[in-house]
Amino acid sequence: MLSEDEAKDLLSFLTLEMRADVKGQATGYILGLTGNRDGCRYLQSKPDFLKALVTLTSDPSIAIVKDCFHALINLSADETLHQPLVKETEILSKLIPKLQDPEFVFSDRICTILSNLSRHEQTCRDVFKALQELNVGLDRLVEIFCTEGFNKKASLHYLAPLLSNLTQLPEARHFILDKDRCVIQRLLPFTQYEESITRRGGVVGTLRNCCFDYVHHEWLLSDAVDILPFLLLPLAGPEELSEEENEGLPVDLQYLPEDKRREEDPDIRKMLLETLMLLTATKVGRQILKSKNVYPIMREFHKWEKDPHVISACEKLVQALIGDEPEVGMENLMEVEIPKDVEEKLQELDAKEQEQMEKDKQELEKSQNESPEGLER
């Protein structure tokens, strides 16, 4: 890495007042450093550099600003940089307010950085706190997120993973699940947002996190929110169901056209199934899912799905749907106490299953690579 003197010199080039060409080279060099892990770790111990990068995001030269943002994105992807970034620099107070500016060109970069920083609980808390203090609370974020074309120069898709990460905090979930407001309802349509997998994935992640709080399940499944169709639609296909089966389905799933496609990303499909699974934790939830004809949708889905991990999640859900009601005292699956030895056994089985699924998945990928559609030799 750099010697003490070299570092000192480099730092002196990273000021707003410096000549553009020198500045440009310096930021370029830093960007190079952030491209690998060692470089990032080096910068971890150099808060002055981090500060300089943040300051230079206001530089008049677009090229320099671009490099700085790029460098910050790389740095924020490394967990060890999280606390240094938020504690030693003004990164949050400087960047967060910019999100409200519908003309700001680099808003997408900011969303990515914030999304990275909020991945782990500790810094996530810092991000959440900063959002509140800077008056860009969750309500404002959701509003910006749901307003089509809020920023003409930035898609703001990465607000979705940011929201998803924030909901690991109970305070954030509390806001999204506020019965007196209309927040989560606004997010639901985005489970079908075709233009961006990031948006879709982030929203589904948010919903999944919110479903961990089972006290809200009944409300979520009621007409006030009606979360179920939005979870099922991405999993439903064009297969024709009988009139009888159709009439029993939630309105949005009835009579789907022949060109209906399922969610293409297997991870998102898995998350959706996990969310549905969470909703079967309570007796009420199970009853509602059963009565809304979720089973035929899962039946057709199971026939179509190829990914072993996702199939497994589907089978677990089906099991919950068609299995017998648990005995008295165990109706809320999230509150059941599992004896230690049983828990260990289950974890063992889980690990074995994971191994097997990985093997299956690799087999699947292998066979796909060997014989692409054209069946070339």
Added chain:
Amino acid sequence: MAAPTQGEDSDDGMDEFMEKFKTQKYHNAFNESNWEEEFEKVPMFMKTAPENIDPEKHPDLACIQHIIHDDDRTPEEKARSLKDEGNEYFKEKKYKKAVVSYTEGLKTSCVNPELNAVLYTNRAAAHFHLGNMRSALNDATAAKKLKPDHNKAIIRGAQCLLELRNYAGALQWCDEGLKLFPTDKKLQELRATADKQKREADRDARKAKVKAKKQQNEKEALLAAIKERGIKLLKTEKPPHRASDSEDEDRDEDTSRALADLQLDGISSQEATGARVYMDEQGVLHWPVMFLYPEHSQTDFFSAFSEDASFIDHLAVMFGEELPPWDIDQKYQPQNLQMFFEDPEKGNLYQVDLQESLLRVLQHQRCSVKAGTPSFIVLVSESPFSRQFLSGKKVQRLKLLK
């Protein structure tokens, strides 16, 4: 109450006036039987205002009304009074009158945006209750323009849009409102309702599309079956225009026209049952068939003649036990009957072998189906009428195709 005589404005006059009471009895007192009626006439104690204020009958009320509409007051005062008047009418569910009052209030040159917003919003409410959704929406919009945070205007506007089935519009107004009043229950409820109805409407559209597709497929299968059998359908000159789905228009055009021919007869014939050829589960076609008896100007209509059935079977039933009432000579007996179909192009008659099935006859190269209904002429063989009927025409015995 007795009115003081004119010109009495001096104290002396007052004393005299007071003196009168010592000698005269008070005449116009309310008596027990009519005091409630009388009370109703006093403006202060009126429970409801009369429909039309007749200055003769209610001089006091007319007076008060005049004060409200008096030009001496400021526009704002006038507008406010008119608003109150409108509100009174509204409470009594006299919505048309309320609209008039509010309109008058808006006509004043009052420039208070708050007051005007209220006038618009209230008028919107009156229109809403009268079922004039568009007027109500216009008024709500005007109110919102004057005062963008006017909660009632936003709610009313959203309600109108919902009634007009403009779900996207209703949702937009609700969301705007919720930005300003995030915890407003009414707005949340409206939003949920609009969302629900929108999704139901979407489902209905999908259902209709699926149904239409199914019908389309059935029709195409039917036409294919007819074509496969080599049966010719005569095209009528002007097929009725059918509104078809824009996406499938090209494909539908031919199908529609052909089907229109099939359908026409069922509607235009005297036996109008809307009967049309159909294919049963076994793939057998059933045709509506017309039998003509020119001798007596009679017809028989069979709504579903199976293509596999033979004519003799049907005729045996039709002219079996009881002969038709018009057959006065009782000569239309199955063994005496002859049946023909006409070739419209050449005007020839072809005699049909009654043992044959409908399908075989229809497949004959000169046989065609007009307006979806095969028709056959029935005569009594060797009868005077038949001889006369057939004399001018060229007749051929049916040669069956292999």
